[in-house]
Amino acid sequence: MQFGWLTLSLSPSPDEDAQRIDNLIEQACGAERLGFSDVWLTEHYFTGESVYSDSLMFAAALAMKTERIRIGFAVVQMPFHHPVRLAVQLALLDNLSKGRIDVGLGKGTIYNEYEFVGHGLRSDDSRERMTETLDVMVRAWTEAPLVHHGKFYDLSLPELRPRPRQRPHPPIWRAVSSAGSVRECGRLGAPILIARVPLARVPERLALYADGLEESGLDAATRAGRLRQAALWRFVHVAGSQAQAEDELAAALHQGRHHSVHARATHNPPDFQVDASRVNPWNNPRVSDDEGVRYALEQSSLYGTAARVAEQVAALREAGVGHVLCQMTSGEMPHATSLASMRDFGEQVMPRFR
Numbered sequence: 001m002q003f004g005w006l007t008l009s010l011s012p013s014p015d016e017d018a019q020r021i022d023n024l025i026e027q028a029c030g031a032e033r034l035g036f037s038d039v040w041l042t043e044h045y046f047t048g049e050s051v052y053s054d055s056l057m058f059a060a061a062l063a064m065k066t067e068r069i070r071i072g073f074a075v076v077q078m079p080f081h082h083p084v085r086l087a088v089q090l091a092l093l094d095n096l097s098k099g100r101i102d103v104g105l106g107k108g109t110i111y112n113e114y115e116f117v118g119h120g121l122r123s124d125d126s127r128e129r130m131t132e133t134l135d136v137m138v139r140a141w142t143e144a145p146l147v148h149h150g151k152f153y154d155l156s157l158p159e160l161r162p163r164p165r166q167r168p169h170p171p172i173w174r175a176v177s178s179a180g181s182v183r184e185c186g187r188l189g190a191p192i193l194i195a196r197v198p199l200a201r202v203p204e205r206l207a208l209y210a211d212g213l214e215e216s217g218l219d220a221a222t223r224a225g226r227l228r229q230a231a232l233w234r235f236v237h238v239a240g241s242q243a244q245a246e247d248e249l250a251a252a253l254h255q256g257r258h259h260s261v262h263a264r265a266t267h268n269p270p271d272f273q274v275d276a277s278r279v280n281p282w283n284n285p286r287v288s289d290d291e292g293v294r295y296a297l298e299q300s301s302l303y304g305t306a307a308r309v310a311e312q313v314a315a316l317r318e319a320g321v322g323h324v325l326c327q328m329t330s331g332e333m334p335h336a337t338s339l340a341s342m343r344d345f346g347e348q349v350m351p352r353f354r
Helices: 014-034 055-065 083-096 113-118 123-142 179-188 199-214 220-229 242-267 289-299 306-318 335-353
Strands: 002-007 038-041 070-077 101-106 146-149 154-157 172-176 192-194 231-238 301-304 323-327
Touching: 002 014, 002 231, 002 335, 014 038, 014 055, 014 335, 038 055, 055 070, 055 083, 070 172, 083 101, 083 123, 101 123, 113 123, 113 242, 123 146, 172 179, 179 192, 179 199, 192 199, 199 220, 199 306, 231 242, 231 306, 231 335, 242 289, 242 301, 289 301, 301 306, 306 335
Parallel strands: 002 038, 002 323, 038 070, 070 101, 101 172, 172 192, 192 231, 231 301, 231 323
Antiparallel strands: 146 154
């Protein structure tokens, strides 16, 4: 199995931002030493929900601090980026990292409309913006000259420099949650990042992906590799006892959920509504923090002693999962607590699955 390290680390105040950014760099370097296969960076703005906000700039720092671990984005919020600028930045990152970049992409947050407003946008046309941005970005990596006349961008450029180190370009991953999007990504042959779906739904999602891959035109070995590569997101926390692990993770999840729900209630425009099909107890503002955290602990978390977490990982493996994205810093979890959990997971859990 592969284990990735994913960061969505909250900073509760501007005064703490600098220290928490330093902490995340230390944790990411620790993930490489412990043998994690990849690190995955999130992109959120304006409230400290993801403390570094700009995942591309943060990835550049990690590219200089690490040597082997792959650096991925979960995800780049495509509508917030000019496609040529994004193509240049990612190509440079791929060179700086010696070809270690994975580009997860999405149409932007479906909960934080204030992020769109802060970029002078609304989310109504976010899928169209993502589609056009992706088209221009890939063509900029592979065509010279490039001429594009689209709905959002009208541009002409002689050549993109530098070219990506990976050819023809870094792998492009898709974030998926609905059954339809999982199968469609299989048809496209795209590697996928699966949201925190409950364990009972994981085999169904992987079966849909496999069905889509059968229609992709890829050879059997590549299809099998894509299926093994499919990454499932989980909150992960290891401690000396089951009670300690639950208390520490629950406190951090409570802080993170309370912060995000409050930010949405405060900053989202009054005319904005989240699609009801995308609401669950974790993100439903009508549900109490305690109930939301309990849902996250039961449905999308691996926590406890190292032995207990290994049992939970084994259950994922039995369900067909070959790649787990471990969010090991949540809420305001203390830096030392995160490092201890990472160490125990890396030294006592991961070796059992290699």
